[in-house]
Amino acid sequence: MTVKPTTIYLVRHGETEWNVTKRFQGHLDSELTALGRNQALWLGESLAGTPIDAVYASSSARTMATAALIAQGSGRHMHVEPCDEFKEINLGLWEGMEIEEAKGQDPVQFQRFWEEPDAFRVEGSETFREVAERASAKLSELLTRHAGQSVLIVTHTVVVKVLMAFFEGREMNDIWQPPYIHPTCLSHIEIVEDYPNIILHGDTSHFREESEEAS
Template sequence: MTKLYITRHGQTEWNLEGRIQGQKDSKLTTLGEKQAEWLGERLKNVEIDVIISSSSGRAIRTAEIIRGKRNIEIVPNDNLREIHFGQWEGQLHAEIKKYWPDEYRNFWNFPHLYKPVGGETFLQVLDRVSNEVEKIISKYEGKNILIVTHAVVLKALIAYFENKDLMDFWSGAFMYPTCLNIVEIKEDSRKIVLQGDISHYQANEKVYND
């Protein structure tokens, strides 16, 4: 059996500021580093064979903290980077909601109608990450794989494994920083056995922004 342990990066400075990150980047906060440490402690007895991380700095740093002192290779992967938000990247949610109200509403409520302002559609992200995860599953068959990525990519992977309609993209668990998702791969079956779990949190801290 191949087992995927999939998580999101820890809280970042732009999360706190309410800025869209996408394929731009900001550093983990002190809490974000703690969130990664908590997940690392939770997974310390799991024999992880390889860590595949989005090549964005916030994801790589999260992967490094989760790995700790273990001798596990971290493989950066451009195709696991967050959705490209185009002109929205680096801007405050409040600004985006003011200047692109229809697009912002569709992004969160009607993903099948969302048209990006110079970035990616949800379908493009789904295509990108589903193709990549199938390559990963094929290459590391029978292994335990930790994937460190981003909120929209995580939801895209869940949507892919559950074969959701695009309009249901946001349904299911919210993807908090360093939440844990586990997918078991057996031959042609893919079963999500854990989704959006934050039971490793040692404080009641939650982040709702990108």
């Protein structure tokens, strides 16, 4: 008997105001830009004919807004369940800080964030491993709950990276290797008998000419 795969569509939120001004967001939030809203609508349009049984999003406003716009673009109503487990890494005192300011204040931790994420920690922050543990635990729960179904998860860069590392068996210190996780990029994973088959990783084929500046 053929086992129906469990399908995961993993998406980063659309471009935000703080993405443009190069600030760390973490658990803080900023509004989607006009481009960010369009990115989500374009992705929704590209998924219009794709079966989706359930939608989950980080409980942050930017991810919930992205999920709602994906639903709008797809032309259907989709209930979005908020999940704290899929929130971005809590960056403690770096939250809301300009990236260059954080680099100047603590170059050692800044270097670790990008090159040795397993060693990163600043005051009040989570570690990358803590993010991976909470996000992968929730993902495992959803894989059981929605076995044989298709699930859309809208989340953040670090969460996308650690969850894709979970599927790839990638080491924590290697998570920043390509592909780059652009706003609303799509990763598509099919799981059969606990074996993940990565169909897409960081795909941006739904982007239109307007979005090239955001890349």
